[in-house]
Amino acid sequence: MAGHEVERRALLTPVLLLLLAERRDHGYELVQRLGAFGWEEAESAHVYRLLRGMEKCGEVTSQWCASGSGPARRVYAITPQGAMDLALWFVRLGELHSTLHLFLERYVQLEDVGGGDEPPHHVGHEDYIRRMRR
Helix, strand or coil: CCHHHHHHHHCHHHHHHHHHHHCCEEHHHHHHHHHHHCCCCCCHHHHHHHHHHHHHCCCEEEEEECCCCCCCEEEEEECHHHHHHHHHHHHHHHHHHHHHHHHHHHHHCCCCCCCCCCCCCCCCCHHHHHHHHC
8 A cells, every 4th residue: 555545544533533523424425535535445344344343442333224115224423532533633633734734835936846858747736736726
């Protein structure tokens, strides 16, 4: 697994807490909702392992709920402990956002990234930075 994927996977916990803070849901729906965060192909087995670990830590609870059509489903909900952890994630990610924003701003100001006669590798990234500022 590439380094950036390992980093992204580390963000699954706060994203799952956020999704559960928005509403209770079953695992399959949570996997689907991860698509909005760029995980269109989220591994459901990994998500379920995380949810079980989060339940052991007291961040979420789950219960089986009967379905009008089909089998019963385990529905997850955030706990008060999970809400406190989500608030801590908000602070940590806000600090990280500031660092990343500064990095991106300074990167696009570089004159020569490669050190040679080639044009800078960041040409065209200005649109990305403008989108980040919104």
